[in-house]
Amino acid sequence: MQLRRPIYILDGDERLPLPDWSKALLWLGWWCRSFQLNEKRILAVAVLPARTYASIFVGLGSLLAGARQFRGGFAWNDLENLSPGTEIFWKTASHGVRYQGVVLERHNGLPGLVPVRITATRRSREVGLVWSFSPSKFAECLFSEECLPAERGTAATDNAVRFHRDLGLETDSRWACTAGVEGLIVTNQAGFWEAVGGMQIAARTETPLPLSDILCAAGVHDRTVAKLRLSAASRIPEHISAPVTILDGPSAWDQMPHVNTGNIVVLLERAEYTADVQNFLLEAASYANDPPAELMQDVPSRFPPGVEMTTFVLGGG
Amino acid sequence: MVLRNSLFGQTVRRFRNAAALRVREIPVSSPLVAEVVHLSRQIVACLDRTDTFQSELGRRIWNLRTRILFTLLPFDHPKVGLCEILNDIAIDVTAIPAQVNLIRNLLQAGHALLEHPANPKLSRTRALLEAEMHGNSGSLTGIVAAMALGRTFGWPEKTDGMPDLPGDPVVIDSRKMLASTSFDRVIVPGTCHYLSPQMFVDLFYQGRAGEISVLLYPGEYFTLRNRQPLPDSHVFRGRLSSTRVICSRESISDLTGEERDAEGGSEESIWEITHDGHRAQLPGYHAARYVLFRDARGLFVPEGAHLLVWKNGNTAEDNQLESVPVVRLSEGDCLVLRPGGTRYLLDLESAEEGFGQKLEETCNWRTALERLLLTRSPEDIAEEMRAVGANGRSLSQSLRNWADGSVYGPGHRSELGALLQVLMKYGKLATPTAMDEYLNANWNGLQELRGIRQRAAHSVRREICSQLSNALFHLKALPEGGLVALENGVTVQLCQVAAVDERMAWVPPSRLMDLQPMKGI
Numbered sequence: 001m002q003l004r005r006p007i008y009i010l011d012g013d014e015r016l017p018l019p020d021w022s023k024a025l026l027w028l029g030w031w032c033r034s035f036q037l038n039e040k041r042i043l044a045v046a047v048l049p050a051r052t053y054a055s056i057f058v059g060l061g062s063l064l065a066g067a068r069q070f071r072g073g074f075a076w077n078d079l080e081n082l083s084p085g086t087e088i089f090w091k092t093a094s095h096g097v098r099y100q101g102v103v104l105e106r107h108n109g110l111p112g113l114v115p116v117r118i119t120a121t122r123r124s125r126e127v128g129l130v131w132s133f134s135p136s137k138f139a140e141c142l143f144s145e146e147c148l149p150a151e152r153g154t155a156a157t158d159n160a161v162r163f164h165r166d167l168g169l170e171t172d173s174r175w176a177c178t179a180g181v182e183g184l185i186v187t188n189q190a191g192f193w194e195a196v197g198g199m200q201i202a203a204r205t206e207t208p209l210p211l212s213d214i215l216c217a218a219g220v221h222d223r224t225v226a227k228l229r230l231s232a233a234s235r236i237p238e239h240i241s242a243p244v245t246i247l248d249g250p251s252a253w254d255q256m257p258h259v260n261t262g263n264i265v266v267l268l269e270r271a272e273y274t275a276d277v278q279n280f281l282l283e284a285a286s287y288a289n290d291p292p293a294e295l296m297q298d299v300p301s302r303f304p305p306g307v308e309m310t311t312f313v314l315g316g317g
Numbered sequence: 318m319v320l321r322n323s324l325f326g327q328t329v330r331r332f333r334n335a336a337a338l339r340v341r342e343i344p345v346s347s348p349l350v351a352e353v354v355h356l357s358r359q360i361v362a363c364l365d366r367t368d369t370f371q372s373e374l375g376r377r378i379w380n381l382r383t384r385i386l387f388t389l390l391p392f393d394h395p396k397v398g399l400c401e402i403l404n405d406i407a408i409d410v411t412a413i414p415a416q417v418n419l420i421r422n423l424l425q426a427g428h429a430l431l432e433h434p435a436n437p438k439l440s441r442t443r444a445l446l447e448a449e450m451h452g453n454s455g456s457l458t459g460i461v462a463a464m465a466l467g468r469t470f471g472w473p474e475k476t477d478g479m480p481d482l483p484g485d486p487v488v489i490d491s492r493k494m495l496a497s498t499s500f501d502r503v504i505v506p507g508t509c510h511y512l513s514p515q516m517f518v519d520l521f522y523q524g525r526a527g528e529i530s531v532l533l534y535p536g537e538y539f540t541l542r543n544r545q546p547l548p549d550s551h552v553f554r555g556r557l558s559s560t561r562v563i564c565s566r567e568s569i570s571d572l573t574g575e576e577r578d579a580e581g582g583s584e585e586s587i588w589e590i591t592h593d594g595h596r597a598q599l600p601g602y603h604a605a606r607y608v609l610f611r612d613a614r615g616l617f618v619p620e621g622a623h624l625l626v627w628k629n630g631n632t633a634e635d636n637q638l639e640s641v642p643v644v645r646l647s648e649g650d651c652l653v654l655r656p657g658g659t660r661y662l663l664d665l666e667s668a669e670e671g672f673g674q675k676l677e678e679t680c681n682w683r684t685a686l687e688r689l690l691l692t693r694s695p696e697d698i699a700e701e702m703r704a705v706g707a708n709g710r711s712l713s714q715s716l717r718n719w720a721d722g723s724v725y726g727p728g729h730r731s732e733l734g735a736l737l738q739v740l741m742k743y744g745k746l747a748t749p750t751a752m753d754e755y756l757n758a759n760w761n762g763l764q765e766l767r768g769i770r771q772r773a774a775h776s777v778r779r780e781i782c783s784q785l786s787n788a789l790f791h792l793k794a795l796p797e798g799g800l801v802a803l804e805n806g807v808t809v810q811l812c813q814v815a816a817v818d819e820r821m822a823w824v825p826p827s828r829l830m831d832l833q834p835m836k837g838i
Contacts, residue, residue: 276645299552311552
């Protein structure tokens, strides 16, 4: 992972360079998001003295990797291929008015148009109207399969993209508004937001931005578009599939059998690394595959003291 | 760089501390305490722990020893309770003739401490704190009080009984207290041998303190327990940095090799005087872990069992009920035990699905069995059932339970078939034209009853959990006696964990989940 500019954390009015342990966790998230293996998955386990900020940095790493891999948002073809009855969200570029609607049956006499009935918008008189989208009309709007953020949320996603650019990354501005997550964090959500609260992050000398904006995070039951989804260990929904699932703590660890897709990062404190966990990992080690050569690229030559990690490539028969 | 005391600042500090922890062993000289340690070790080594009386004596001596080793109060302070324990031991002085002289010497050494009550560890602690204040006035020091079995020995229950110490140190009497902040230095007033594994890892490996000073009398020693390493992986091989724990001792060890070895068995001996589970597998015995509670009661939990635990946290999400495997219990967790008054709720819930009527319809064999039991013994009936294909091990007891309705009926179809055949043989039931159909109808009825009861139990359990969560959400601390009354009339017993025996014990089934006072109480 090559970031052109150093990252600073602003804790209150104190500006700190990103500590080495958090860089290691940022890298771990980036690495696990970058490599999606065919029919195989990466299981990475980090055992730390403290995991208060661990899921935040792993999550941030997976965001940066996901944004880098992003190729185009919701395209005209995607809209054309939606089946009737599908829910869709859009926003007009000119006025920023948000709409929610359902795709209707195509009219044979109007080829090249996709009719959508408006089901919700702040302009109440427009509810129930049918808009027929042509490619040119489509280009004037921003579409998403998840609810687009309101004004404050838009500012936050703009901040996220701005942070990427401050870091020297060329993130497409549509990335933050396109449906689909880069990671699922199974954690204590109150603890997560308490840790994020009041923190700011900045690239080199750029203006600090709220960490909460940069993370583009929302709960799994929140309908607004988000790039990181948060779930309590007791309530992982079945419909979520993420390229990376971050299991933060022993309760989240117990949910591993329910994570069916993508790579897994487990974060435990040292006191939480029990004999059960070790036995599981020893077993995993015994049937792990050799890591493909591509995985070994960009692995740092040295990790800082205090960060203990192991990883296995599992599956694929 | 000076870090803020924010959550992030504390996290950064914990990583720094864990990366290079300094542990200082500080010998504290006291010939009188050394004598007590030496004598108590000699006596305990000769005790026959299978003998209840000697085991109780061992517990008293261990109690005396831990109070002397771990207290920072003057030895004659009433909260140390030395006088009472010496009196308890004195009662037994002549009961073990071979040990009379050793026990008398121990009592003498104990009384000598009462006559010279100045506590050398207190003086050493005071000196350490004064030096710390001169060097770094804003630093935070903690003193560990929960030194064994998650409890404090020789400490007052409240900090207002604590000796006046410079720098206002924090008394760490639980894991929660240790985790509440990050310390510049932690003073451990004795051997760490009796600290639970979780407390030990928290203290030495989780970066809670930058420096740990361990005060040791002659005869006490400190050993850094190793942690389990993560399995090696190809990707990270040779790239991880090891964590350093720098141990130093202020002067040469006073311990002889023999004394070090003698201390080795102490941790095990605490559990021997706390519970009577067997260490070796016995036929008919079950594997279990012993859980000791703060109120000096304890129980054996089946190995692998999950328990409902209340994590009393500071945030709404932490303050919740969790199902936790017994091996993951830790000090301070509150176990939810014995919901009382649930039978009525269960009946009420089952009644909604017509349980009572179905019970009468599907178990008409019950009255026939009651009648047969008037003329034949359960053992005879069981024998006859075995002759026609039943193979339950305790059939005679089961027959009594089926007859009085405390168990709905046989758990296997073949057992029910055998029972019906025997009842028909003695003319208590009319023989049906199609036996298979008759058996099927009875068996399906029984299964249906069980299904109703299971659904009702699930619903009641969910309701209790929900009400308990609400009740606990508003609780700041464990209520008096650990009893929580719920709105639906159910009373739930909560017990706070003091320690969990790391080693497996083997106990008869009747001892599982049976809450009893710890051995010797």
